[in-house]
Amino acid sequence: MLRFSQSLAEVMSLENLRVALFNYIVAKQLNEELLIRIEDLDKEKVIEGNDKVILELLTLFSIEHKAVVYQSENLKYHQKLTMQLMGSKKAFSCFCSDEKLEEISAKCKEEGKVISYDGFCETLSDETVLNCNAPFTVRIKKPENTVEFTDLLKGNFSFQPSYVDSFIILKHDKTPTYNFACSVDDMLYDISTVIREEKHIENTAKQIYVRNQLNYTKRIDYIHTSSILNVNSNKENDLNSVRYFIEQGFLPSAIANYLVLLGNKTPSEIFTIEEAIEWFDIEKVSNDTVEFDVEKLKLINKKHIATLDEMRLSKILGFADTDIGKLGKLYLDEASTINEIKAKIDLIFSSKDSLKGFEDDFFDLKECLSSAPFMGDFNELEKYIIENTKLDDKSLSRNLRYLLTGTHTGPDLSAIYSLIKNYMGEIVK
Structure with missing residues (x-):
């Protein structure tokens, strides 16, 4: 079994999601199940409602899992x-x-040594411990030998006893520390492979040592993925959070595509996670730190929008009309996200009262279109307007584009009209 762990003290970041995706893909490839572990032991730092957000995001990215467990339950x-x-x-x-x-x-x-406990309390007699009423923590004894393990991606690691140290496993309030809880939980749920960020490499040595001391002999494979550089990390605004990018109009399929693509050689640049399961090799992911590029993400997002079913895109934009989905795709030359496309659509349906410098012409055009019969052809519409107003070609072009789209530039107006003709009454109101 594999597991993806997320702390309730942190919002789900792009790095967290990348690890979740890797766990999901590898679990599918190994035909093993995936467990979601919610780390909720540090009650003071828990973000209220964060567990609900985490699980909603995993569902949004179609990351299937066998069960959800809370660390405090153990x-x-x-x-x-x-x-x-x-x-x-x-x-x-x-x-x-x-x-x-x-x-x-x-x-x-001061002595230039690794910070480690001096072992004072380890020498206390049982009688001294029994007679002491002071609050205490519990420390595991420092290892006598190096702790070694092989990372399937990064190779061999060896940690001297001083680096592992006599670290605390139970705090004053009798709750476990992070490394001890993780060690025990991985035993309890029979975890076979751990995929997580490279910042946990030292933690891995401590967790292996704990399990060794508990005489747990099952092998656990470890894979530590590289970090992502240059992702916005303004904690106040959660600009590194997955939810932020979703709210900005990036499709989950595009975000997942980009995160798997980072530091990886793939058969094609655009793919689904289902396709990635067929060829992905976790041991070939780059060891180098990867750099986040929002422009690249926008490009990938644009390509995923282009492949969306028009009715589905329409519903994402707040409609239920295939023509609106087609209209949204017309704007892909100048828009990269759902939000940017929606802004274009909203302008089309916004109230346009006047065009500066052409107030009289604009009023005449609006009056003409308000009383015009339905016309299925754009050329027919232009002919009708010329016959019923005094607008010349230049004035007509400028005013008509603004009235129909709310802007002075954009896709071919005849192409736009063919998709909005059924909404003319609402647009020229």
């Missing part, structure tokens, strides 16, 4: 296995204050 197992480690003398109670830990950290920095 608290009793986290605590039970902590006691097991303490009983076998592989973990110990630590009574050190924050001030003491800061002092240890400062000393390590």
